[in-house]
Amino acid sequence: MRHRDRFLEIWLLPGLALAVGFVPRGDEESPPDRPFGVERRVPWTTSRLVGSPEPPPPFRLDRVFPHIAFQGPVCIAQEPGANRLWVAENRGKVFSLSIDDPDVREPDLVLDLSAERTIYAFSYHPAYEENGEIFIFSPTPMDGSAESAMSRVSRFRVDPDGSGTVLRDSEQVIIEWPAGGHNGGEAIFGPDGYLYIGTGDGSGGSDVDDTGQGVDDLLSVIMRIDVDRPDPGRNYAIPHDNPFVEHPGARPEIWAFGFRNPWRMSFDPETGRLWVGDVGQDLWEMIWEVRKGGNYGWSVQEGSHPFHPHKRAGPGPILPPVVEHHHAECRSITGGYVYHGDRFPELRGAYIYGDYQYGKIWGLRDEGRHVTWHDELADTAVFIASFAVTRDGEILAVDNTTGFIHALRRSSPGTASATFPRTLGETGLFASVPDQEPAPGVIPYSVNAPQWADGALADRLLALPDDAQISDADSWGYPDGMVAVQTLSLDLEAGEPSSRTPIETRILLKQDDHWMGYSYLWDDARSEATLVGRDGAERLLSVADPAAPGGIRQQTWRVPAREECMFCHSRAAGFVLGLKTSQLNRQHDYGGVADNQLRALDHIGIFKAPLASDPGSLPRFVDPYDEHADLDDRARTYLHVNCSICHVADGGGNSFIELDRGRSLEDTRLVGGSPVQGTFGISDARIVAPGEPGRSVLYYRIASLGGARMPRIGSRMVDEEALDLIYRWIAQLPGADDQAEHAGLAALVEPLLDASGSAEPSRAEAIRRLISSTSGAIALTRAIDLGTVPEAVRLEILEATRSHPAPEVRDLFERFVPEADRVRRLGERIDPGEILALQGDADRGRAIFAAESAVNCKSCHRLGGIGVEIGPDLGRIGEKYPRAELLRQIIEPSLVIEPNYALYLVATKSGGIHSGLLIADDGAGVVLRDAQGQEIRIDSSEVEEIRTQPDSLMPELLLRGLTAQEAADLLEYLSSLR
Incomplete structure (x- = not known):
């Protein structure tokens, strides 16, 4: 049964209309006087989705001083020579309290600057016990005046009367510089007795004033000054050995530069090494070991990754971070301390640091520039603004949001x-798992445009704990504890709804302000589902299908790994995909009462802000499978639901297309755009060639099952109804360049449509000619899809393509072959050990490199006169990397991107978009090299914006379409290039 027919059948079945259905038209909306689908809200009180199924990290954070909560604390430290902690609040106050009194209820106010300034940090003079001097880092006047905003470091003195208070009128401003969005945040003394001050780039964005690589101002730097022996006319001196003292035009205070926003730094008291946590911009958070004169890259780079590599770099080479974290696990880093206490012997000598947003804590050890150990120590709900290490080895952290002080403790195993x-x-x-009956308070819902799930149908549920609410039907802000549920079911007898069997239930849970996905696999009795491990699982299903050989079709169902869940449910995609206005704006059967879902949810108070207008005036998606809907709307909606998850700004797709349905077709950059990830043997290929599906890489990727398959994650079967939809959509687009080739291919297909009407030699010749090109193969698969090719001819075609030498052709026909007979490929989860254990053949690897296959190396690399010179020269790649490291570079291409090979987008003032490698930016204009190796020159007066892409031009999952042996052969060939 066709996919569309299945939808019709489900809509007519009572109780199953929750899963999918037609997009309602305006005249189907519920009139105001009709009953609501849900009359009242029942609180959901039975949730037990708390915590994590993984073994706990070795440490946790426990609250100490339970009777005290500060207001926005940002810094904590133990007072030298005393058993007292000092805590600074961002609002401009500093307090102290006794370490020895865990029941203390009221801290002592020691300094109040709240009437005029905020505070980021404080530190004690090395001779504090003698001189009572503290140094306060304080940016931004409280009046918020941008013109007068200055950051400063000031010296204060503690009252010698023993009261412990700081003398407000003792302030001596040491140094000031302009403040902004990224102010840095600390001033500490080094083992040499000098004061080190960390500053940010002063912007609220991505180094808008290009100050990061400059040494002519005090932004984006670590300063080093002498506050004890000031020069005449100022309150500090410049140490004579500062690295830029003699550098023309440089500020001599600078010790190192190129930081985005250093937040917390410290010296290792045993080695003297300076450690800095640097808050990143788009994707990366960094830990640096800072050296004299070091260039730390911002904003030419973000960590080790290109950011604005076209910008002029400052003096000296850009140094790599000791470690860096992707924003999938760390959003705002907080630097820490090297631990030398006795309380945790296993952490001695480790640098301990954390993350403000996700509350994680890590430890690392390194020898010189080589990290020998790096591990997650704790996963907490604490917004860590600052760490402290007390003299007795206690590791403390202060929570900027709750105001609590926490201490690191060992976890209880299990x-x-x-x-x-x-x-x-x-x-x-x-309430009943076998019946899939929701618990009280759990709300069923359905969507206008379901995502393709390899033929499965989805029942969906929404659960909000107690009386929690979603913000509104516009921004869709979700509360902690919210759960979105999707149970995927398959008909194990094709076309027989009574055989419908639940296979997997996926749960998306928001906890501690971040999302995690979990999957439960159903048992054969359909009575219960069991949690799948973090690495996912596979299950081989047998479907009774008269159209399959022997009447049985095998289907391998892939349960995603937890990290794979978040590839789709990403920040760029908005985390929750189906709970949006355009998806929910439809009728739903609530068990006898049909109502618009937005109307029903608004009625029971799910939204904090009530609907501002009738649902009839709000956006809605069409059903892509509804033949009565507009063809363009259907195709664009299908691409949004299935493809825009990655192909959206910062979504990870690096082909420059953005497939959000809200964009105009021109703004998607789909039509006429040149593919940058390979043409797969298609002559004059375009992402979408208007009027010509056979020249359209988009269509090829949806139609194939090899390494070119899209989507890359989450689907292993071709959606044949959608394939027909996209074919017809492309075919009707105006502006086709040349229909001659299309007509020629149609003429070649014609002899195959009647097995009895053409002689076998001419039929074989027609097949051979068609499968000699990718476009011809597409025309042939289209004829098979339309059912116009007789069965005997179809079998002849499949036999001719089974061992075709061109993978890009073979991959198109694999969907017609039973799964058990297909080539075993590496797939999404590649085990490097499997490849490294095989002996490769360099000659076979050379052929794979040169082929227009899924790997398609030659689309970016040139070797021996073959290929395009876009990517790095591979002539000596085997000399540059050992075999195992070379394989890692292929599997994880975005891990380290050489600045010269960063991918750029250039937007022009006339609305054009150009992409490629940046060849020149000399002030007169910009020169890019595009995916075909052609140079594009853009006059500087036309440039509106230049920005890099965070991902490598080389795609992820490059080897997924190869067998392990083919990957070993390719690796052997590359390793031989010396």
Whole structure:
């Protein structure tokens, strides 16, 4: 049964209309006097989705001083010579309290600058016990005046009367510089007795004033000054050995530069090394070991990754971070301390640091420039603004949001993982799991445009704890504890709804302000589902299908790994995909009462802000499978739901297309655009060639099952109804360049349509000619899809393509072959050990390199006269990297991107978009090299914006379409290039 027919059948079945359905037209909306789908809200009180199923990290943070909560604390330290902690609040106050009194209820106010300034940090003079001097880092006047905003470091003195208070009128401003969005945040003394001050780039964006690589101002730097022996006319001196003292035009205070926003730095008291946590911009957070005169890259780079590599770099080579974290696990880094205490012997000598946004804590050790150990120590709900290490080895952290002080403690083994639901019945989501009956307060919903899930149908549920609410039907801000549920079911007898069987239930849970995905795999009895491990799982299904050989079709169902869940449910995609106005704006059967879902949810108070207008005036998606809907609307909606998850700004797709349905077709950059990830043997290929699906890489990727397959994650079967939809959409687009080739291919297909009407030699010749090109193969698969090719001829075609030498052709026909007979490929989860254990053949690898296959190396690399010179020269790549490291570079191409090969987008003032490698930016104009190796020159007066892409031009999952042996052969060839 065709996909569309299945939708019709489900809509007519009572109780199953929750999963999918037609997009309602305006005249189907619920009149105001009709009953609501849900009359009142029932609180959901049975949730047991708390914690994590993974073994707990070795440490946790426990609250100490339980009777005290500060207001926005940002810095904490132990007072020298005393058992007292000092805590600074961002609002401009500093307090102290006794370490020895855990029941203290009122801290002592020691300094109040709240009437005029904020405070970021404080530090004690090395001779504090003698001179009572403290140094305060304080940016931004409280009046918020941007013109007068200055950051400063000031010296204060503690009252010698023993009261412990700071003398307000003792302030001596040491140094000032302009403040802004990224102010840095610390001034500390080094082992040499000098004061080191960390500053940010002063912007609220991505180094808008290009100050990061400059040494002519005090932004984006670590300063080093002498506050004890000031020069005449100022309150500090410049140490004579500062690295830029003699550098023309440089500020001599600078010790190192190129920081975006250093937040917390410290010296290792045993080695004297300076450690800095640097808050990143788009994708990366960095830990640096800062050296004299070091260039730390911002904003030419973000960590080790290109950011604005066209900008002029400052003096000296850009140094790499000791470690860096992707924003998937770390959003705002907080630097820490090298630990030398006795409380945790296993951490001695490790640098301990954390993340403000996600509350994680890590430790690392390194020898020189080589990290020998790096591990996650704790996963907490604390917004870590600052760490402290007391004299007795206590590691403290202060929470900027709750105001609490926490201490690091060892976890009790197993306690966190024991409570997480291991079965679906334990989650509290269902009153009856076998019947899929929701628990009280759990709300069913349906969507206008379901995502393709390899033929599965979805029942969806929404659960909000107690009386929690979603912000509104515009921004869709979700509360902690919210759960979105999707149960995917398949008909195990094709076309027979009574055979419908639940296969997997996916749960998306928001906890501690971030999302995580979990999957439960159903048992054969359809009575319960069990939590799948973090690496996912596979299940081989047998579907009774008269159209399959022997009447049985095998289908391997892939349960995604937890990290794979977040590839789609990403920040760029908005985390929750189906709970949006355009998807929910439709009728839903609530068990006998049909109502618009937005109207029903608004009625029971799900939204904090009520609907501002009738749902009839709000946006809605069409059903892509609804033949009665507009063809363009259907195709664009299908691409939005299935493709824009990655192909959106910062979504990870690096082909320059952005497929959000809200964009005009021109703004998507789909039509007429040149593919940058290979042409797959298509002559004069375009991403979408108007009027010509056979020249359209978009169509090829949706139609194939090899390494070119899109989407890369989450689907292993071609959506044949959608394939037909996209074919017809491309075919009707105006502006086709040349229909001659299309007509020629149609003429070649014609002899195959009647097995009895053409002689076998001419039929074989027609097949041979068609499969000699990718476009011809596309025309042939289209004829098979339309059912116009007789069965005997179809089998002849499949036999001719089974061992075709061109993978790009073979991959198009693999969907017609039973799964058990297909080539075993590496797939999404590549095991490097499997490849490294095989002996490769360099000659076979050379052929793979040169082929227009899924790997398609020659589309960017040139070797021996073959290929395009876009990517790096591979002539000596085997000399540059050992075999295992070379394989890692192929599997994880975005891990380290050489600045010369960063990918750029240039937007022009006339609305044009150009992409490629940056060849020149000399002030007169910009020169890019595009995916075909052609140079594009853009006059500087036309340039509106230049920005880099965070991902490598070389795609992820490059080897997924190869067998392990083919990957070993390619690796052997590359390793031989010396």
